[in-house]
Amino acid sequence: MIKLNKKYVFHIPQYKFENDKLIAIDTEKLIEEFISTLNENGYTSTYLSDVKSYYKNKSYTETLITLFTTQENEPEKLFRQFFHKNNSILKQEAFAYECEDKMFIEDLDD
Numbered sequence: 001m002i003k004l005n006k007k008y009v010f011h012i013p014q015y016k017f018e019n020d021k022l023i024a025i026d027t028e029k030l031i032e033e034f035i036s037t038l039n040e041n042g043y044t045s046t047y048l049s050d051v052k053s054y055y056k057n058k059s060y061t062e063t064l065i066t067l068f069t070t071q072e073n074e075p076e077k078l079f080r081q082f083f084h085k086n087n088s089i090l091k092q093e094a095f096a097y098e099c100e101d102k103m104f105i106e107d108l109d110d
Helices: 028-040 076-090
Strands: 006-013 015-018 021-024 046-055 058-069 094-099 102-107
Touching: 006 028, 006 076, 015 058, 028 046, 028 058, 028 076, 076 094, 076 102
Parallel strands: none
Antiparallel strands: 006 058, 006 094, 015 021, 046 058, 094 102
């Protein structure tokens, strides 16, 4: 039996806020690239969900990527790299992920 005892949920917004407006982002290719990176690093089973979210009183849709792994693996490093690489497209102030029932929010310096 395999026990995957660490759950991660990565948050990818489908909108950016520019000029006081929410603008849709085409995230499909970015998400496919991130999932490919996860697969290349041994994370072969992921789950995607689109959810309605609120941030600073703005409502938007985001994609949640959920994966289960072992304690030894740390996919948040891959997510951090993904966000820094693609924030010129995503245009976010910060990015968020969940691990072990905790939410982590990291500011982005652009």
